[in-house]
Amino acid sequence: MKQTVLIAGLGLIGGSLAANIKQNKSVHLIGFDLDQQTLTYAKANQIVDETSNDFVQAIKKADFCILAAPVSQTIALIKTIETIDLNHSLIVSDVSSVKGNVMEEADKIVSEQISFIGGHPMAGSHKKGIEAAKAHLFENAFYILTPSKRASEADTEKLKALLSATKSTFIVLNAKEHDEMTSVISHFPHLIASALVQQAKSWEKKHPRIPGLAAGGFRDITRIASSNPGMWQDIFFQNKDILIPLITDWITEMDTLKTLLETNDKISIYHYLEQAREFRDGLDREKRGAIPAFYDVFVDIFDQPGAIKQVISLLADHAISIKNIEILEIREDITGVLRLSFVTRADQLKSQQLLSNSGYETTIED
Numbered sequence: 001m002k003q004t005v006l007i008a009g010l011g012l013i014g015g016s017l018a019a020n021i022k023q024n025k026s027v028h029l030i031g032f033d034l035d036q037q038t039l040t041y042a043k044a045n046q047i048v049d050e051t052s053n054d055f056v057q058a059i060k061k062a063d064f065c066i067l068a069a070p071v072s073q074t075i076a077l078i079k080t081i082e083t084i085d086l087n088h089s090l091i092v093s094d095v096s097s098v099k100g101n102v103m104e105e106a107d108k109i110v111s112e113q114i115s116f117i118g119g120h121p122m123a124g125s126h127k128k129g130i131e132a133a134k135a136h137l138f139e140n141a142f143y144i145l146t147p148s149k150r151a152s153e154a155d156t157e158k159l160k161a162l163l164s165a166t167k168s169t170f171i172v173l174n175a176k177e178h179d180e181m182t183s184v185i186s187h188f189p190h191l192i193a194s195a196l197v198q199q200a201k202s203w204e205k206k207h208p209r210i211p212g213l214a215a216g217g218f219r220d221i222t223r224i225a226s227s228n229p230g231m232w233q234d235i236f237f238q239n240k241d242i243l244i245p246l247i248t249d250w251i252t253e254m255d256t257l258k259t260l261l262e263t264n265d266k267i268s269i270y271h272y273l274e275q276a277r278e279f280r281d282g283l284d285r286e287k288r289g290a291i292p293a294f295y296d297v298f299v300d301i302f303d304q305p306g307a308i309k310q311v312i313s314l315l316a317d318h319a320i321s322i323k324n325i326e327i328l329e330i331r332e333d334i335t336g337v338l339r340l341s342f343v344t345r346a347d348q349l350k351s352q353q354l355l356s357n358s359g360y361e362t363t364i365e366d
């Protein structure tokens, strides 16, 4: 029998989930969004089977509902769900990056028919909107589930089955564990990335060449500062009780580093850098969760016409598929560095060997 799934909020995440769920032919997928253009795009590109402008009417038809709007809007939708009378059972989930307030609201649902299991796919991008949606976005990522008080294990299993095409790894956490961990590895780093960009922006007044000089390191550490400001504003305020103490800890940490520099404590600075490197290098490479599970090869190339094409052709001739290419640094007339990302370790190693055999200087991270 066909199951009806409603996705409310068809942006980057809702659209990407829709693209996964749509692969299941026994699902009838309804899309709801406040933005008419998004709905038109979703229908025209067959991302959903049906669109709706009426959340309450659509949810009444659904067996599953996934709320994929900004966090504060998701909380507002849960408040609406609390008022709906259903004559059949419904599993509701969300994708919010912060879980505390969402789960607090979800625990207020009294209907016996509704089972709420919070969700958060730990993958995304700095892009927004349905046009950036991709079916493979969640592959190899962790997908965190936070069941509400009344959700049964059987319901959690049903939700996992619905989301199985994402090829993510599901883990169950409570809201507090979730919010503490994501604030450390996602929300706070975002705040720092934006602050680093603001710092460069203010120094640009004195040194107008700063944007041009910003090379691989600055670009790597600040990529996420190009994200959707509306979404992150919401995340920061939803998780501010955890973020504020982290900012206090960070100020203390910066003060410590400042003192080490002022007192010329080279040994302590060395250990500080060494410990950070060891921790970073030790991040689980098989299941990298928030860090995309790609395997990189760095290739030195000469800045001359066709240099990149040669590298790509070599790998294409051996049927190796490159997941992503990034030019990290090109200096005029000298070498530059290409970062090639592969989905499997095997492709990474094979590519490195092929490139080395053809005379390229390559490096990989173990």
Ligand SMILES: NC(=O)c1ccc[n+]([C@@H]2O[C@H](COP(=O)([O-])OP(=O)(O)OC[C@H]3O[C@@H](n4cnc5c(N)ncnc54)[C@H](O)[C@@H]3O)[C@@H](O)[C@H]2O)c1
Pocket (backbone or CB within 6 Å): 008, 009, 010, 011, 012, 013, 014, 032, 033, 034, 035, 038, 068, 069, 070, 071, 073, 074, 077, 095, 096, 097, 098, 120, 121, 122, 123, 124, 125, 126, 127, 128, 129, 130, 228, 231, 235
């Ligand atoms: N972008 C990421 O990297 C990422 C990763 C994991 C989880 N999330 C979470 O996913 C959610 C959506 O983020 P996104 O990146 O897809 O944003 P997005 O801006 O790409 O999409 C949000 C969509 O929700 C719609 N919308 C807004 N209010 C709505 C409402 N009341 N009802 C229905 N639709 C509404 C918008 O029109 C838009 O189409 C957020 O809660 C975010 O915290 C984002």
Ligand SMILES: O=C(O)C(=O)C[C@]1(C(=O)O)C=C[C@@H](O)C=C1
Pocket (backbone or CB within 6 Å): 096, 097, 121, 122, 123, 124, 125, 126, 127, 185, 186, 187, 224, 227, 290, 291
């Ligand atoms: O890759 C990115 O651009 C992201 O910011 C993705 C990211 C993250 O911080 O890792 C952002 C927010 C989500 O809640 C989950 C994933």
